[in-house]
Amino acid sequence: MSVSSPVQLLVGIVAFNPHSPAVQALQSAINSSNISTVLVQNAAEFLQQKPAAIIIIPPEFSQLAKTAEEISADNEEKGKKFAVEWMKGSVHSIHTQPLGKQTFVCVWGENFSCDAGVRWKSFKHGASMVSSDVGALREALKTIEQIRQSCVATQSGGGAGVPTYTCLYCQQGGLTVEGLWYHTPLYHVNEHNIRTQCPICKEPTSSWAKHLHTAHPPTPEYAEHENAGPCQVYAFALVVVQHPHTKKFLLVQERKEEGFWLPGGRVDPGEGLPQAAVRETLEEAGVRVRLTGVLRTEFSPGKGYCRMRVIFFGEPEDPSQKPKTLPDYESAGAVWASAEEISSLPLRGNEPKVWVEYLKQGGDIYPMSVLAMESAHTAIQATRKCVF
Numbered sequence: 001m002s003v004s005s006p007v008q009l010l011v012g013i014v015a016f017n018p019h020s021p022a023v024q025a026l027q028s029a030i031n032s033s034n035i036s037t038v039l040v041q042n043a044a045e046f047l048q049q050k051p052a053a054i055i056i057i058p059p060e061f062s063q064l065a066k067t068a069e070e071i072s073a074d075n076e077e078k079g080k081k082f083a084v085e086w087m088k089g090s091v092h093s094i095h096t097q098p099l100g101k102q103t104f105v106c107v108w109g110e111n112f113s114c115d116a117g118v119r120w121k122s123f124k125h126g127a128s129m130v131s132s133d134v135g136a137l138r139e140a141l142k143t144i145e146q147i148r149q150s151c152v153a154t155q156s157g158g159g160a161g162v163p164t165y166t167c168l169y170c171q172q173g174g175l176t177v178e179g180l181w182y183h184t185p186l187y188h189v190n191e192h193n194i195r196t197q198c199p200i201c202k203e204p205t206s207s208w209a210k211h212l213h214t215a216h217p218p219t220p221e222y223a224e225h226e227n228a229g230p231c232q233v234y235a236f237a238l239v240v241v242q243h244p245h246t247k248k249f250l251l252v253q254e255r256k257e258e259g260f261w262l263p264g265g266r267v268d269p270g271e272g273l274p275q276a277a278v279r280e281t282l283e284e285a286g287v288r289v290r291l292t293g294v295l296r297t298e299f300s301p302g303k304g305y306c307r308m309r310v311i312f313f314g315e316p317e318d319p320s321q322k323p324k325t326l327p328d329y330e331s332a333g334a335v336w337a338s339a340e341e342i343s344s345l346p347l348r349g350n351e352p353k354v355w356v357e358y359l360k361q362g363g364d365i366y367p368m369s370v371l372a373m374e375s376a377h378t379a380i381q382a383t384r385k386c387v388f
Contacts, residue, residue: 009052009145012040014090016059016083023057026108029134035141043093052144053104055137056090056127058083061111083111084121091126101170104128104144104187106137123190143182150179165199168208178218184209232305237277238264239312240355241289244319248336249356252284254348255332261348262311262355263289263334273371277312285334286324289314293365295355311355313365 011030015023018039027037040046043054061079087107094100107122110132122130131137151164151174165180166173169188177200194208198215205211240262241250251260263285267276274291281289293313300307323334337345339356347353359365 009035009141009148010049011035011037011141012043012046012051012054013037013057014040014043014054015057016086017057020057022109026055026057026134030138030141034145043090044097047094047097047099047103050099051103052148053106053141054094055106055108056087057108058087058090058112060109080111080115080118084118087112087122087127088125091122095126102167102172102187104140106131106140108132108137128187128189140186143186147175147179147183150176168194168196168199177216181212181216181218184212231301233308234305235267235273235276235308235310236264237267237273237280237310237312238262238351239277239281239289239291239314240295240352240359241281241285241287241314241316242359243336244315246336246338248338249342249352250281250285250287250289250316250323250334251337251342251345251352252334253332255329259346259348260335260337260342260352262352263287272373273310274312274368277310277314281314284324284331286326287321287334288317290317291368293367294370295358295363295365297371310371313359 013023013026017023023039031037035052037055038046038051040054046054059079059082061076061083091105091107094103094105105127106129107127108131112118112122113130113132119130129137129140162176164174164176167175167180167183167187169184169191172183175183180200188209191209193206193210195206196208197204198208198211200212200216203211203215239250242248243250250263252263253259254261263281264277265280265284267273268279271279277291278289281287291312291314295311295313298307298309298311300309323336324331325333327333339360342352342356
C-alpha cells in the first residue's frame with residue numbers, strides 16, 4: 001500500500017492474568033517506535049481513545065486447575081469452557097460499544113489458535129484474528145497502520161480529490177479504495193455475504209467482499225491475476241493395456257505414418273476419465289478393456305488453458321478378443337507387442353517404452369479409487385506391481 005509518514009498505533013491488551021509472562025512477552029515483542037501497548041481494565045473507556053487494536057489474552061485451559069493433580073482431561077475441558085466464556089464476554093464488551101465493531105480484535109494464545117473448536121467459537125463471537133504467532137500479529141498491525149496512514153493522508157488534504165468510502169460491515173468511514181480493500185478481509189473475514197450495489201463502481205453484486213477483492217485490487221498486476229477468467233481444462237485418458245496370458249502390451253497404429261502409440265484420447269464433455277479411457281481403447285484398438293489401476297496423473301498449466309492426463313493400467317475384458325484391423329479415422333489398427341518388440345518399433349513418441357520400463361522396474365500401480373467424483377465414498381486400497 002502506497003502511504004506517507006508513519007502514524008502512532010495504540011494497542012490495548014485485555015488479559016485474564018495481566019501479570020503473566022505471556023502478557024509481558026507479547027508487549028516486548030510488538031512495542032516499537034510507532035506501536036505502544038496498554039493493559040486495559042475497562043474496554044468501554046479505552047475505546048474512546050480509538051485504539052488500532054485490542055488483543056484479548058484468555059487463560060490457558062490448564063491454568064484454572066489449582067494443583068497438578070487437578071490437571072486432567074475433565075478439568076482441562078472445564079477450563080476450556082471457562083476460557084471460552086471469558087473470551088466471549090471480553091469480545092462482547094468491545095462490540096457493544098459504538099466504536100467496537102470498527103476495532104480490530106485479536107484473541108491471543110496457543111490454546112485458542114491451535115484448537116479447531118475454540119478457534120471457530122472465537123471467530124463466531126467476533127474475533128478478527130486468532131493467533132499465537134508474533135510475526136502474523138506484527139503483519140496485521142502493519143496493515144492497520146497502512147490503512148490509517150491512507151485515511152490520515154486523505155483527511156489532511158494530501159489526498160485531495162481522492163474518493164473515500166464507508167465499510168459496509170462496521171460503518172468505518174474515510175477509507176480509500178485501497179484502504180477498504182485491505183480493511184475488509186482483515187477486520188471482517190468471518191462476515192457473511194452482503195448483496196448490494198458496489199459503492200465504488202455502482203455494479204450490483206451478490207457478494208460484496210468477493211467483488212471488492214476481485215474488481216478493485218490495489219495493483220494492476222493483482223487485478224490481472226484475479227480477473228484472468230476461468231481456465232479451460234483439456235483432459236486426456238491413456239491406457240497401458242497388458243494381456244494377462246502373453247504379458248504383451250496393446251499398441252495402436254496411428255494414422256499418417258505417425259507410428260505406434262498407447263490407446264487413448266481426449267475426454268468428451270460430460271464423460272468421466274475412466275469412461276473416456278475405455279471408449280478410446282475400443283475405438284482405436286478394437287479391444288474392450290477393464291481398467292485395474294492408475295499409473296500417473298499429470299497436470300500441465302498453460303497460458304489460458306490447462307492440460308490434464310491420466311495414464312491407466314488395464315487388461316482386456318476378453319483375452320481372446322483380437323485387436324482392430326479395419327482402418328478408420330481413429331487408427332490404422334492395433335496389435336499386441338512384447339516389451340522387446342516395442343523397443344524396436346517406430347513409435348509416435350517414447351511413452352510406450354517409458355511405461356513398459358516403469359512396469360518392468362516394479363513401478364507402483366495405484367488403485368482406481370485415487371480417481372473419484374466429488375463426494376464419492378472413500379475406500380482404502382493398496383498399490384500393486386505389474387507381473388511380467
